Amino acid sequence: MMTWLAVFVGGGLGSMARFGMGRLVLLLDVRGIFPWATLASNLISTAILAAFIIKWQDQFQGRDALKAFIAVGFCGGFSTFSTFSYENFLMLRSGLVGHAMANVVVSALAGILLFYIIARSA
DSSP: OHHHHHHHHHHHHHHHHHHHHHHHHHHTTOOSSSOHHHHHHHHHHHHHHHIIIIIIGGGGTTOHHHHIIIIIIIHHHHOOHHHHHHHHHHHHHTTOHHHHHHHHHHHHHHHHHHHHHHHHTO
16 A cells, blocks of 8 residues: 555656646746647656666665656656647647657657666666
């Protein structure tokens, strides 16, 4: 039961962080067509998950609730594939095929590269 609660709380905090990232992007006045807040949230979440899995995994042996809180809850709530998909759909519907394809490629490659860099530095 504790693991379920950890996922619930982590997901809530991750979702709040995701919402805050959107507000931060608005505050910084980084507007336009490209979904910067989603990209930032997904890459930061990837970095947290990579660091957790690659560097800190041994420190969390037997602490299933804490692992679930970070990996499933927080990272799951902070990253957002559904918003990523929706924003790409909107760009495609608006005829911004190049922007949508760039977002897909940049998001996927940057996420994988970031994970690789963190894994190599371990």
